[in-house]
Amino acid sequence: MKDPDASANPPVDGSELIRFDHVTKRFGSNTVLDELDFSVESGKHVTLIGPSGSGKTTILRLLMTLAKPDEGTITVAGDKLFPAPEKQVREVRKKIGMVFQQFNLFPNMSVLRNITEAPVTVLGMSKDEAEARARELLDMVGLADKCDARPTQLSGGQQQRVAIARALAMRPQVLLLDEVTSALDPELVAGVLDVLRDIARTTDITMLCVTHEMNFARDISDQVLMFDSGRVIESGVPEKIFNDPEKDRTREFLSAVL
Amino acid sequence: MTWDWGAVADFMPRFWDGLLVTLQILVLGSLISFALGLVWALLMRTPTRWVRWPVGVVTEFIRNTPLLVQLFFFFYVLPEWGLTWSALTTGVCAIGLHYSTYTMQVYRAGIEAVPAGQWEAATALNLPVRHTWTAVILPQAIRRVVPALGNYVIAMLKDTPILMSITVLELLGEARLFSQQNFQFTEPLTVIGVAFILIAYPASLLVRALERRLVR
Numbered sequence: 001m002k003d004p005d006a007s008a009n010p011p012v013d014g015s016e017l018i019r020f021d022h023v024t025k026r027f028g029s030n031t032v033l034d035e036l037d038f039s040v041e042s043g044k045h046v047t048l049i050g051p052s053g054s055g056k057t058t059i060l061r062l063l064m065t066l067a068k069p070d071e072g073t074i075t076v077a078g079d080k081l082f083p084a085p086e087k088q089v090r091e092v093r094k095k096i097g098m099v100f101q102q103f104n105l106f107p108n109m110s111v112l113r114n115i116t117e118a119p120v121t122v123l124g125m126s127k128d129e130a131e132a133r134a135r136e137l138l139d140m141v142g143l144a145d146k147c148d149a150r151p152t153q154l155s156g157g158q159q160q161r162v163a164i165a166r167a168l169a170m171r172p173q174v175l176l177l178d179e180v181t182s183a184l185d186p187e188l189v190a191g192v193l194d195v196l197r198d199i200a201r202t203t204d205i206t207m208l209c210v211t212h213e214m215n216f217a218r219d220i221s222d223q224v225l226m227f228d229s230g231r232v233i234e235s236g237v238p239e240k241i242f243n244d245p246e247k248d249r250t251r252e253f254l255s256a257v258l
Numbered sequence: 259m260t261w262d263w264g265a266v267a268d269f270m271p272r273f274w275d276g277l278l279v280t281l282q283i284l285v286l287g288s289l290i291s292f293a294l295g296l297v298w299a300l301l302m303r304t305p306t307r308w309v310r311w312p313v314g315v316v317t318e319f320i321r322n323t324p325l326l327v328q329l330f331f332f333f334y335v336l337p338e339w340g341l342t343w344s345a346l347t348t349g350v351c352a353i354g355l356h357y358s359t360y361t362m363q364v365y366r367a368g369i370e371a372v373p374a375g376q377w378e379a380a381t382a383l384n385l386p387v388r389h390t391w392t393a394v395i396l397p398q399a400i401r402r403v404v405p406a407l408g409n410y411v412i413a414m415l416k417d418t419p420i421l422m423s424i425t426v427l428e429l430l431g432e433a434r435l436f437s438q439q440n441f442q443f444t445e446p447l448t449v450i451g452v453a454f455i456l457i458a459y460p461a462s463l464l465v466r467a468l469e470r471r472l473v474r
Contacts, residue, residue, distance in 0.1 A: 064378075064381065064382050065381060066378050066381060066382075090384060093381075093384050094384055096382075097382065097383075098382040100375060100378065100379065100382075102373075102375050104373075104375035104376060104378060104379035105379070106376065106379070106393075106394050106398075107398065108394070108397040108398050108401070109393075117383070117385070117393065118383035118384065118385055121385060121386070121389050121393075122383065122384045122385060122386075166383070167382070167383075170383060170384070
């Protein structure tokens with residue numbers, strides 16, 4: 001167990017950043033996560049794979065506090081995220097950013113304002129500083145010319161790249177990616193994955209990724225976790241999981257999706 | 259029955275007085291119903307039952323009792339409790355309050371139509387709840403409900419003559435007064451009927467245009 005005071009020291013690369021202890025999540029009589037234990041080290045890129053309904057997305061939603069576990073504890077950088085008082089949740093949540101399957105950009109704001117809104121209101125950044133940073137991020141995702149556009153004027157791929165920039169603007173330590181290419185037309189997927197590959201290569205951000213893009217998972221992951229029925233049934237480096245899985249269940253799943 | 263243009267000309271000064279009062283009722287009543295309806299809708303979203311329950315009962319009560327009864331209540335009963343307002347003020351407040359119980363339903367539908375993903379994105383960005391409401395949810399919800407609110411403004415316009423019953427001299431009140439004094443009913447009533455159409459019909463066209471523009 002971590003010392004409660006450990007939060008005073010920022011996590012160095014390779015230290016444990018996220019930890020689930022005996023986390024159970026039920027929806028009605030359906031147990032989605034079953035006393036799940038797992039941890040993610042700082043700076044690592046971890047991909048969660050497994051059949052739909054196996055609890056992968058639920059893990060991201062619990063980390064983003066979009067849902068609450070029924071039992072167990074969740075710790076981020078030594079601080080409790082659950083169970084924790086609301087004030088602490090707000091502090092811990094600053095370390096986490098998320099990109100959604102359906103982008104969820106704010107349609108009533110320009111692209112630029114989508115990105116600057118939270119840094120200005122939550123981090124207290126000045127408007128000029130936030131805009132300068134937003135323009136840098138838009139440039140990074142290849143959309144420097146779309147500052148003043150409305151999200152609805154963009155293609156799905158462009159919207160998702162804005163959503164990535166918006167999440168990064170909060171300088172999170174962890175980026176949660178929830179099937180970020182599933183809602184995209186096939187020809188738009190590559191552009192989004194390229195941006196994410198870039199981020200994985202050039203930053204030290206920790207990534208937790210749920211995806212059905214196995215080639216992408218193989219490319220960027222340091223570790224792959226195979227889920228089935230709310231438990232991790234196998235984990236390892238991508239070469240191991242994709243080329244020589246130990247469990248039959250993993251083999252079956254991979255042969256179905258590859 | 260003959261049409262007397264002279265009577266129309268005689269009525270016109272009173273017509274303008276009445277029109278001014280009708281428009282006052284409409285504008286102020288609408289503003290009250292827009293603001294109060296939003297307050298009701300937001301109170302109905304609070305987590306505590308102790309807020310939602312009384313608000314639900316009161317608004318349900320107002321929506322399901324006749325406006326005329328409420329007008330009489332405000333005009334004849336409230337003064338007994340020491341609250342003396344002019345007939346116009348009483349009427350504006352009553353009609354605004356009455357319609358706020360309808361606009362609250364419009365706002366509720368608009369708020370519920372904002373996708374859950376918008377709340378989730380706001381949480382993911384750590385936006386405070388109040389800021390999420392004012393910067394993300396309400397702008398989207400209100401945009402969607404502007405046409406529906408417009409329809410209630412038109413409905414309210416057609417309800418303004420009820421205020422005549424508490425002595426407010428709006429269009430119908432002026433027409434009736436003129437009729438009783440001059441024994442000429444056709445001309446003033448026709449003139450105000452035309453006036454209602456001239457306001458309501460363009461307004462309904464405007465609402466339809468807004469619908470096309472704002473509701474996707």
